[in-house]
Amino acid sequence: MFKIMLVEDDASLFNEIKERLSQWSYDVYGVQDFNHVIQEFTAVKPDLVIIDIQLPKFDGFHWCRMIRSHSNVPIIFLSSRDHPTDMVMSMQLGADDFVQKPFHFDVLIAKIQAILRRVYNYSNEQTELRTWCGATVDYMKSTISNHLGSLELTKNEMYILNVLIEQKNQIVSREELIKRLWDDERFVSDNTLTVNVNRLRKRLGELGLGRFIETKVGQGYMAIEEAYRHD
Known part of the structure; x- marks a missing residue:
């Protein structure tokens, strides 16, 4: 219960x-x-x-x-x-x-x-560690860490990051993210997702990773693997 x-x-x-x-x-x-x-x-x-x-x-x-x-x-x-x-x-x-x-x-x-x-x-399904852009993502502890330090993410932040990393270097549509996070998009305002992603990006910025979550205007979001980024 x-x-x-x-x-x-x-x-x-x-x-x-x-x-x-x-x-x-x-x-x-x-x-x-x-x-x-x-x-x-x-x-x-x-x-x-x-x-x-x-x-x-x-x-x-x-x-x-x-x-x-x-x-x-x-x-x-x-x-x-x-x-x-x-x-x-x-x-x-x-x-x-x-x-x-x-x-x-x-x-x-x-x-x-x-x-x-x-x-x-x-949380029960995720048992493995994953690496992304030189950082270690620990789903069980809801943390991400690299040489700059470690962050404990909220469940929502970690889930968004996981969905984006699962499909790294690919655009994940806003509709897919909303459906996977809240099941029924009828109950979610579009601004809710925007604020959640912006908060995640800001927090990842503490580890120098915020720039690897990109907004694709009119499409969705993408987690960029460092090796694929050309600045």
Whole structure:
């Protein structure tokens, strides 16, 4: 049974989501003290976290940063605010998806199922190390390292990188990436993928690898193997 931590201060919405998720055999945990979300996160050790943006004391962005400093667990944001910068900020902080309130429960469960299936089935299947552009990619540890250092990537970042490396030196269409990451493109805005890839490229830049993820305008993205790059 997957454990889901729901960081939501609206008691009626929390109870409704918990009841619906329980029907799908998910074990749902709430927050008892919104001053100590990280301590409760550490105690629960959830498989996925759902965070509202507007919370008491500190907002969801703060807690996303704190969680990301401890863990690469999948994170979904909920928000009643409709400003596009909220979604962009969420993705830049390392969230895996964003759900706008009010939402249809089928949309939320579809996103949860897609993320859990992708992250945990993928982790179980990936056992080998892979090299790319002189770096070692460790799927089990969700890390990439070279002579400049080592990075721990989020599950989303690692999955995107894996798909691109699988087809290195070939264009992977935006449609294929969206379908492989979220299963059903109907529930994903095009901007979600853009922000995720840009975040991955920025992080890889710390190891001098950002330039090897290329955007092919109107087509998709390509992971370039160093030997094939002609600058």
